[in-house]
Amino acid sequence: MADLSVTLAGLALRNPVITASGTFGYGADYADLVPFERLGAITVKGVSLAPCRGNPPPRTAEVFGGLLNAIGLQNPGVDKFLHDSRYLPFLRTVDTAVFVNIWGTSIEEYAEVARRLDAESEGIAALEINISCPNIKHGGIAFGTDLGLAGRVVREVRKATRLPLITKLSPNVTDIGEFARCVVEAGSDVVSLINTIPAMAIDIETRRPKLANVTGGLSGPAIKPVAVRMVYQARQAVDVPIIGMGGIQSAADALEFLLAGADAVGVGTAIFADPGCLVRIVDGIDACLDRWGVPHVRDIVGGVIV
Amino acid sequence: MKNEETARSLRNDRIQGDYYRLDLEAPVIARAVRPGQFVHTQIPGLAHRVLRRPFSVFDTDPATGRLSIIYKVVGEGTARLAATAPGTPISLLGPLGNGFSLPSADAFPVIVAGGFGCAATFLLARRSPVPFRVLIGGRSVADLLLVREYRELGCTVRVATEDGSRGHRGVVTDLLAQLLDGGGPPPRVYACGPNAMLGAVCRLVSGRGLDAEVSLDHVMCCGVGACYTCVVKVLADTPDGWEYVRTCLDGPVFRARETVWE
Numbered sequence: 001m002a003d004l005s006v007t008l009a010g011l012a013l014r015n016p017v018i019t020a021s022g023t024f025g026y027g028a029d030y031a032d033l034v035p036f037e038r039l040g041a042i043t044v045k046g047v048s049l050a051p052c053r054g055n056p057p058p059r060t061a062e063v064f065g066g067l068l069n070a071i072g073l074q075n076p077g078v079d080k081f082l083h084d085s086r087y088l089p090f091l092r093t094v095d096t097a098v099f100v101n102i103w104g105t106s107i108e109e110y111a112e113v114a115r116r117l118d119a120e121s122e123g124i125a126a127l128e129i130n131i132s133c134p135n136i137k138h139g140g141i142a143f144g145t146d147l148g149l150a151g152r153v154v155r156e157v158r159k160a161t162r163l164p165l166i167t168k169l170s171p172n173v174t175d176i177g178e179f180a181r182c183v184v185e186a187g188s189d190v191v192s193l194i195n196t197i198p199a200m201a202i203d204i205e206t207r208r209p210k211l212a213n214v215t216g217g218l219s220g221p222a223i224k225p226v227a228v229r230m231v232y233q234a235r236q237a238v239d240v241p242i243i244g245m246g247g248i249q250s251a252a253d254a255l256e257f258l259l260a261g262a263d264a265v266g267v268g269t270a271i272f273a274d275p276g277c278l279v280r281i282v283d284g285i286d287a288c289l290d291r292w293g294v295p296h297v298r299d300i301v302g303g304v305i306v
Numbered sequence: 307m308k309n310e311e312t313a314r315s316l317r318n319d320r321i322q323g324d325y326y327r328l329d330l331e332a333p334v335i336a337r338a339v340r341p342g343q344f345v346h347t348q349i350p351g352l353a354h355r356v357l358r359r360p361f362s363v364f365d366t367d368p369a370t371g372r373l374s375i376i377y378k379v380v381g382e383g384t385a386r387l388a389a390t391a392p393g394t395p396i397s398l399l400g401p402l403g404n405g406f407s408l409p410s411a412d413a414f415p416v417i418v419a420g421g422f423g424c425a426a427t428f429l430l431a432r433r434s435p436v437p438f439r440v441l442i443g444g445r446s447v448a449d450l451l452l453v454r455e456y457r458e459l460g461c462t463v464r465v466a467t468e469d470g471s472r473g474h475r476g477v478v479t480d481l482l483a484q485l486l487d488g489g490g491p492p493p494r495v496y497a498c499g500p501n502a503m504l505g506a507v508c509r510l511v512s513g514r515g516l517d518a519e520v521s522l523d524h525v526m527c528c529g530v531g532a533c534y535t536c537v538v539k540v541l542a543d544t545p546d547g548w549e550y551v552r553t554c555l556d557g558p559v560f561r562a563r564e565t566v567w568e
Contacts, residue, residue: 022533023528023532023533024532025528025530025531025532025533025534029528029530029531029532029555030530030532032307032308032309033308033309033310033399033530045532045534053549053550054534054537054550057524057525057535057536057537057538058525058535059534059535059537060525060527060533060535062355062356062357064354065354065356066356067356067357067527069527069533069535071533071534071535074534074537074550220356221356269356270356271528271532272356272357272358272527272528272529272532272533273348273356273357273358274348274397275310275399275530276310
């Protein structure tokens, strides 16, 4: 039994396996299927100031080795999230750390969501700032692909809350390192990456895009090598903890991210097909560290030999 | 309670045309499932496809733990499923979705089904305290399924084919309109089939002040309510009168009077 515990910005997690935002709902939908007490943390679906309907369907399309999505951040809004029994009140009863993903259509909205969550923050371990969603008209990726805006969003959210801050970075940039540095300088305690990659699929019979939104974000095993590369580059750029994600389906995938420099990993699209993969990844990391004779998971972080 | 259960394929046979029946040994889900619920099915040997496929539960035998589905080969996933040998382990999530409500003993229940939609309503007829009238439609006789099985349950079955190769020439909702206008007691209507058929069912019953339970078929992703892929518009108390709800969790069965057809 290796020691799998990790500490992210002073936050102790029992292991490095975290659910990725948007793939685990608000937790309750998977309560029968996943033992939360075996997970490092769960990241819940993006919460905005006002309720959001999301995009018209079809919202997802399966592609070779991956999934395209343009859900459009459908969510109940921060007030319902705080007070409806299906959301935060439920999450306060689960035995794992809860990260709340937040987004807005303006910098003021990001800050206001953070302020409201901070005011009733019992049960919230950290906020994850989503500056990288490719599927909404205003906000999202626009903030994550402009250094000035990315820095301003993080600075304003930093002022609005004492909770640890994770910033989720977009892969849709030339130099991921400068975005990692930018959000850390603005006050982000942790960076997470990558969000989905802007992409498109077409039905050749109808000649129409497979998504009503025309384009969407690609996730799943198809993007894993891109994500590993970006985690590796972000590791060169910043010293803060990194949550690496993108196509992880197995313990071997997770270990690749840890070796590239991630302190923890996010698992997303794989949950849809296989909710049991979360616990298998935790157990598989443990077994592999034992096989290698490595006593603590932190000992392999960034251990890629180049 | 949602379960993840590794089922074992017992038999996987072609019924007719592109339609197959898969029997699985899945005792936990087989004993828990209610009519109209579905199982989210991992197709063996399809590693480059990242999603499960949802199938309505057609029939169960709680005593032996058997659970059966009926599917049509329409793409890569179902083609691969059709090639799955007996004995193969198949992971299921289920039972999922809300399911139909059973009719009361004094009801006059009717099933309207198109294509293999009649699989989703079979358990409803089996568990009903009163025999159903069953209206089954398809493009041609090759698309009519389960007629004998419904009759064996004691149901009265009428069929319609668009090409006239069996029964009424036309669509199955013609038969529903005849029944609704036939002067009998107002029926309790249940429906599953293509969305165009379901829209017609909803318009027919709504136009006569009746309601129906309709099982909608939408592309799903997680199947459990987490991803918000399979949303459908329903009437709601919002400024413009509608909201998106999840077919997998809030459905797949909806009331005709809450549905929105565009």
